[in-house]
Amino acid sequence: MNKFEYLEKYDYEQIVYVQEKKSGLKAIICVHDTTLGPALGGTRMWAYEHEDDALLDGLRLSRGMTYKNAAMGLNLGGGKTVIIGDAREDKNEEMFRAFGRYVDSLGGRYITAEDVGINTSDMLHVKEETDYVGGLPGLSGDPSPFTAYGTYCGMKAAANKAYGSDSLEGKKVVIQGVGHVGYYLAKHLHEEGAEIVVADLYEDNLKRVVNDFGVEVVDPDTIYGVDCDIFAPTALGAIVNDEALEVLKCDVIAGAANNQLKDPEKHGKLLEEKGMVYAPDYVINGGGVINVAEEFNSNGYNAERATRKVETIYDKIQRVFEIAQRDNIPTYKAADVMAEERINKLSKLNSIRKPNK
Numbered sequence: 001m002n003k004f005e006y007l008e009k010y011d012y013e014q015i016v017y018v019q020e021k022k023s024g025l026k027a028i029i030c031v032h033d034t035t036l037g038p039a040l041g042g043t044r045m046w047a048y049e050h051e052d053d054a055l056l057d058g059l060r061l062s063r064g065m066t067y068k069n070a071a072m073g074l075n076l077g078g079g080k081t082v083i084i085g086d087a088r089e090d091k092n093e094e095m096f097r098a099f100g101r102y103v104d105s106l107g108g109r110y111i112t113a114e115d116v117g118i119n120t121s122d123m124l125h126v127k128e129e130t131d132y133v134g135g136l137p138g139l140s141g142d143p144s145p146f147t148a149y150g151t152y153c154g155m156k157a158a159a160n161k162a163y164g165s166d167s168l169e170g171k172k173v174v175i176q177g178v179g180h181v182g183y184y185l186a187k188h189l190h191e192e193g194a195e196i197v198v199a200d201l202y203e204d205n206l207k208r209v210v211n212d213f214g215v216e217v218v219d220p221d222t223i224y225g226v227d228c229d230i231f232a233p234t235a236l237g238a239i240v241n242d243e244a245l246e247v248l249k250c251d252v253i254a255g256a257a258n259n260q261l262k263d264p265e266k267h268g269k270l271l272e273e274k275g276m277v278y279a280p281d282y283v284i285n286g287g288g289v290i291n292v293a294e295e296f297n298s299n300g301y302n303a304e305r306a307t308r309k310v311e312t313i314y315d316k317i318q319r320v321f322e323i324a325q326r327d328n329i330p331t332y333k334a335a336d337v338m339a340e341e342r343i344n345k346l347s348k349l350n351s352i353r354k355p356n357k
Helices: 003-010 049-073 093-105 119-129 144-163 180-192 204-211 242-247 264-274 288-298 302-312 315-326 331-351
Strands: 014-020 025-033 045-046 077-084 172-178 195-199 230-233
Touching: 003 049, 014 049, 025 049, 025 093, 025 242, 045 049, 049 288, 049 331, 077 093, 077 264, 093 119, 093 144, 144 180, 144 242, 144 288, 144 302, 144 315, 144 331, 172 180, 180 204, 180 230, 242 264, 264 331, 288 302, 302 315
Parallel strands: 045 077, 172 195, 172 230
Antiparallel strands: 014 025, 025 077
């Protein structure tokens, strides 16, 4: 990829490559935009096949965080870190301590937290070296339950759009990926009486949801073709693509995965043409970042307050549908409009500066 051309196209502010040989740390910190405040975005650990794959993932995710934080009404910009490695094999304390020092060197421009492959114990090691970290035990902790709850609330709003009722009782919901977020999403759906079908690459994840909720399991390669009401991508991104759209059999796509549309313009348009209701990913999955942001509230962290804010994702998804209808645009574009309207309004405040003394 032509890196500077890509950065210019989407107006990125900064990329930082970091490494620490002894610990095996190889990471890329991407800061997309700090108009609304410090860039907040989690750290993801994944065994990327190529370095460019890691960079592209970090860039897309950091830009998504800018829009997500704006859409959630937070005074925070967007950033993301990707660590190259197998989260089940390559972790060590030194890696995260080293990473924490690199985060600290940015002086507060970037605040990190956990994402795919990272847990609260990892963040405690990062915390040893920097204050610019959230998602800590004893405070907001693991954001997964809040991400799942927000996704559940947004899914109800999408169901209301598709069916005229937000009840999920009796609805057949396919969850692709039942790790931390997918598990809690299945829990909410099970409690409401939905019929749940799941797929996951890891046997231990599947055993847990089968034992706890009695879900049906299908092979990951066949999950796209399951006839269902709602398809919930809750693993990695780019799953709404040419191949998937040929076999998807659902009315609604509403899940927690980031960057679900492989080519937003192409596949977002195809969803509209097929009459599928799409709940844009960075709006519906904003519960986790709302919860993490609560750690930086001047009044201190409060779980009940965070939960109430997460519940507003229902209203935010409804607002996306309203903008889509108002402007006659697909919902993925309507989500951007909602976020950009807030960024543009508040960016004017940046022109007001105190005079130099």
